[in-house]
Amino acid sequence: MAAITDEQVEAVRALVASIPAGRVATYGDIASAAGLPSPRIVGWIMRTDSSDLPWHRVISASGRPAKHLRDRQLELLRAEGVLAVDGRIALAHVRHGF
Numbered sequence: 001m002a003a004i005t006d007e008q009v010e011a012v013r014a015l016v017a018s019i020p021a022g023r024v025a026t027y028g029d030i031a032s033a034a035g036l037p038s039p040r041i042v043g044w045i046m047r048t049d050s051s052d053l054p055w056h057r058v059i060s061a062s063g064r065p066a067k068h069l070r071d072r073q074l075e076l077l078r079a080e081g082v083l084a085v086d087g088r089i090a091l092a093h094v095r096h097g098f
Helices: 006-017 027-034 039-048 067-079
Strands: none
Touching: 006 027, 006 039, 027 039
């Protein structure tokens, strides 16, 4: 992976922080809005620098949370009114647009 700049990290952080309660965005949505070439970069940034962000509002394009975060992420989303059916979020209803 190419070096990630501080500007890219800050752009991703700002976008994640802007997702309102009751909405979600995909890694690809954020990558596109930040001008990044890959959603994987967003994933890397989220893994390393998101503890103070609403990380639970970022999910995969399939609408499913990461397996290791599944229960906690779905619990936090449910508390905001975002419901999952069979572990999947219906993006058409709660996707945040940038």
